[in-house]
Amino acid sequence: MSLENVTIQFGPFRALTDLSFQIERGEILGVAGPNGAGKSTLMNVCTGGLHASRGRVLFNGKDVTGFKRHSRCGLGIAQTFQIPTLLSSVTVGENLLAGQMFGSEARGSAPDIPIQDILYLTQLEDTLNLPASQADLLTRKRIMLGAALATGPEIIFMDEPLGGLNAEEIVEFLQVIRHVREELGITIVMVEHKTRALAEIADRILIINFGEFVMLDRPEVVLNDDHVVEIYLGKKHDA
Amino acid sequence: MADRSASITSQFTGAGLGRSSLIFWALVGGLALLGGLLGDSYVRHIFILVFIWCIVIASWDLILGYAGIFNYAQLVFFAFGAYGSAMLSIYAGLTPLLAIGAAALVGAGIGVLVAVPSLRLKGEYVALFTFAVHLALPPLIQQGRAIGMGGNTGLLGIPWLNLFGFQVSSIDKLTWYWVSLAFGAVCVYLIYFVILRGRMGLAFIAMRDAETFAQAIGVNEYKYKLLAFVVSAVFTAVAGGIYAHYTSVVTPKVLGTEFFLMAMVMLAIGGMGRFPGAIAGVFTVVIGNELLRSFDDYRLLLLGVAVVVTVIFFPEGVAGAFKPKPPEKAE
Ligand SMILES: Nc1ncnc2c1ncn2[C@@H]1O[C@H](COP(=O)(O)OP(=O)(O)OP(=O)(O)O)[C@@H](O)[C@H]1O
Ligand SMILES: [Mg+2]
Numbered sequence: 001m002s003l004e005n006v007t008i009q010f011g012p013f014r015a016l017t018d019l020s021f022q023i024e025r026g027e028i029l030g031v032a033g034p035n036g037a038g039k040s041t042l043m044n045v046c047t048g049g050l051h052a053s054r055g056r057v058l059f060n061g062k063d064v065t066g067f068k069r070h071s072r073c074g075l076g077i078a079q080t081f082q083i084p085t086l087l088s089s090v091t092v093g094e095n096l097l098a099g100q101m102f103g104s105e106a107r108g109s110a111p112d113i114p115i116q117d118i119l120y121l122t123q124l125e126d127t128l129n130l131p132a133s134q135a136d137l138l139t140r141k142r143i144m145l146g147a148a149l150a151t152g153p154e155i156i157f158m159d160e161p162l163g164g165l166n167a168e169e170i171v172e173f174l175q176v177i178r179h180v181r182e183e184l185g186i187t188i189v190m191v192e193h194k195t196r197a198l199a200e201i202a203d204r205i206l207i208i209n210f211g212e213f214v215m216l217d218r219p220e221v222v223l224n225d226d227h228v229v230e231i232y233l234g235k236k237h238d239a
Numbered sequence: 240m241a242d243r244s245a246s247i248t249s250q251f252t253g254a255g256l257g258r259s260s261l262i263f264w265a266l267v268g269g270l271a272l273l274g275g276l277l278g279d280s281y282v283r284h285i286f287i288l289v290f291i292w293c294i295v296i297a298s299w300d301l302i303l304g305y306a307g308i309f310n311y312a313q314l315v316f317f318a319f320g321a322y323g324s325a326m327l328s329i330y331a332g333l334t335p336l337l338a339i340g341a342a343a344l345v346g347a348g349i350g351v352l353v354a355v356p357s358l359r360l361k362g363e364y365v366a367l368f369t370f371a372v373h374l375a376l377p378p379l380i381q382q383g384r385a386i387g388m389g390g391n392t393g394l395l396g397i398p399w400l401n402l403f404g405f406q407v408s409s410i411d412k413l414t415w416y417w418v419s420l421a422f423g424a425v426c427v428y429l430i431y432f433v434i435l436r437g438r439m440g441l442a443f444i445a446m447r448d449a450e451t452f453a454q455a456i457g458v459n460e461y462k463y464k465l466l467a468f469v470v471s472a473v474f475t476a477v478a479g480g481i482y483a484h485y486t487s488v489v490t491p492k493v494l495g496t497e498f499f500l501m502a503m504v505m506l507a508i509g510g511m512g513r514f515p516g517a518i519a520g521v522f523t524v525v526i527g528n529e530l531l532r533s534f535d536d537y538r539l540l541l542l543g544v545a546v547v548v549t550v551i552f553f554p555e556g557v558a559g560a561f562k563p564k565p566p567e568k569a570e
Contacts, residue, residue: 068454073454089447094247098458102445
């Protein structure tokens with residue numbers, strides 16, 4: 001997927017300014033930046049939750065700028081959210097079923113990822129009949145990811161997948177994310193505040209600040225960059 | 240990695256449908272027998288109303304309780320069904336059964352007309368808009384006198400139901416009991432066991448539970464919300480048609496406060512979005528309302544008190560009170 005000069009305007013406020021970059025097939029791309037930098041906004045402009053005020057979003061060579069969320073889902077673009085949301089009045093299994101059912105409907109054919117693989121990756125086999133409302137945080141994240149995978153995506157945008165997890169759970173969930181890429185070959189874009197975890201898993205990291213592109217490079221380069229360090233130490237940024 | 244492509248079993252893929260259908264139809268069979276045992280034609284009349292209400296409330300539950308759309312134009316669909324079926328049989332000479340079928344089509348059209356503006360609005364504004372439609376309809380019916388809608392006095396002399404050459408008069412309560420039970424049972428079955436336990440039902444619940452998540456996993460919100468309006472309107476219009484041929488009179492009173500309140504109370508007491516809550520609400524309220532008839536002036540007040548009490552003590556309806564408490568969440 002690639003973004004070309006994407007700007008998002010909320011009234012007089014610009015949440016993203018003239019952003020251009022490309023996501024490589026099969027990579028894990030980390031996205032970082034201070035609170036309010038526009039990371040969630042960026043996720044949404046890629047998945048169809050928001051439409052670019054200016055600029056274009058291309059996916060597999062196709063201009064998807066005007067496509068809604070469900071149509072982009074049909075093209076193979078999935079998303080998980082910063083605040084874990086799921087279908088709380090049905091079971092865990094039915095959450096996955098919904099992903100499978102409506103994902104197939106949106107794309108017009110059955111998904112290529114067998115549900116068994118998804119259950120194996122997310123380790124949800126034993127909780128299929130649990131009411132989703134009773135799942136703990138880590139399980140909720142597994143469900144959200146599982147439902148997204150069930151739609152049969154090529155790329156997943158994950159907004160702060162590690163948020164709220166303790167150290168042990170972070171290790172566990174990072175492993176799940178890694179497997180998604182390795183076993184299923186799905187491209188992953190993940191927003192994360194925890195830069196150490198991000199450096200560990202990501203192939204490249206994109207830094208944005210005040211809705212503007214700062215840099216995009218390998219983790220060791222990005223996290224040793226003076227300018228990035230300055231942003232993270234909270235110094236006044238005047239670029 | 241496992242290579243079986245097994246699928247998830249769920250009520251949305253038909254699991255347990257046979258068993259629950261059996262229970263449902265056994266209960267319907269029981270009610271059919273009860274109709275023969277009840278000697279009193281007034282009691283039969285009350286049950287006939289219950290069966291017709293069941294269709295309306297199940298349809299309302301579908302859109303409000305399951306799809307989470309704040310639609311308050313339910314009785315508008317009912318009124319169009321009743322007037323549509325009445326006028327088609329009076330003026331166009333359609334046999335009532337056919338007129339009821341045509342009323343379903345009228346309902347579908349009205350469903351689309353109410354849906355299209357509603358789909359552009361957010362949450363509570365849908366409630367305002369649809370209720371405004373409800374309020375605007377009686378004056379329109381007044382104006383409709385010119386095209387034979389009968390104005391304030393309504394339409395009289397709506398033809399009796401004709402079942403395969405057999406005229407069912409309004410005083411033939413036993414036949415009407417069975418006819419309305421059959422219609423009610425089939426509609427309720429289609430709504431709760433076929434539609435809501437299939438793809439559409441899961442889409443409705445998904446949009447209600449988590450709108451953006453639903454879109455992200457491929458739910459076409461516009462399509463399914465439109466379907467919610469149309470399906471709900473079609474069934475409700477059928478109920479209106481049956482009502483018209485049963486009472487053989489339709490007046491703008493079907494849009495009156497008392498009807499509207501009764502419908503609200505049924506849903507509130509029964510609990511929305513959880514079968515059989517709403518259906519239990521219909522039986523409770525219609526029968527309760529009859530038992531309270533001797534209190535006359537205080538009846539509406541008592542209904543109001545009943546709502547307040549349920550809303551405060553059983554916020555999920557009477558059905559919710561029987562729901563097992565979820566175990567404490569593990570941290
Ligand atoms: N719908 C909206 N209308 C107006 N302003 C918005 C809207 N959504 C986001 N914003 C603003 O855009 C900016 C970027 O928000 P965004 O949620 O993308 O930040 P973020 O980088 O994800 O932050 P966090 O780390 O806190 O999740 C914020 O200043 C926010 O207040
Ligand atoms: Mg965010």
